[in-house]
């Protein structure tokens with residue numbers, strides 16, 4: 001039996017949300033004359049939620065939503081120079097070097113000797129491709145899927161396309177909403193590795209899932225032992 005282990009990328013293999021948080025804070029300081037940090041933050045989250053269907057996930061959508069929020073909270077008074085600074089902050093995020101989470105490369109190298117590894121990430125196609133290239137991890141995965149949304153239908157399609165039985169599929173990721181719940185729904189197994197912060201639009205309740213199908217650990221280095229627990233005979 002061959003097991004496929006699929007990994008989420010952002011906040012599972014490399015830092016992501018912390019960079020957005022730092023950038024949001026910098027822009028908050030820039031826009032402090034128009035709105036306090038909390039008010040701007042609420043406005044940004046509302047705007048991002050509204051725009052998700054139009055812009056999808058990723059830095060470009062974030063940047064546009066930030067500009068929209070700046071115009072709203074300033075009631076149109078935000079200056080061209082300030083908008084330019086928001087654009088620059090977005091570009092800096094896009095060009096930011098990849099910082100792998102601890103033990104990612106070693107763990108993937110070791111897992112790839114015994115299992116088929118995939119990457120399933122959502123976000124902006126162009127940016128995610130460049131990050132995968134920058135990460136130097138690309139060759140460890142037999143397939144990389146960059147998807148616009150991670151719902152049960154997305155996972156069903158991927159399993160079908162690669163002729164993978166859901167019983168032989170394990171998804172590893174930091175997001176309960178994107179990496180865990182939809183995979184459990186299609187009959188796969190999951191390993192949840194929480195990241196230090198969760199984007200508000202990714203927050204979801206896990207409840208108390210069957211430990212035979214869903215495990216939680218604190219480092220990617222524990223994935224091998226959790227997989228062995230799922231499949232004692234492999």
Ligand SMILES: [Mg+2]
Nearest residue numbers: 008010011174
């Ligand atoms: Mg993630």
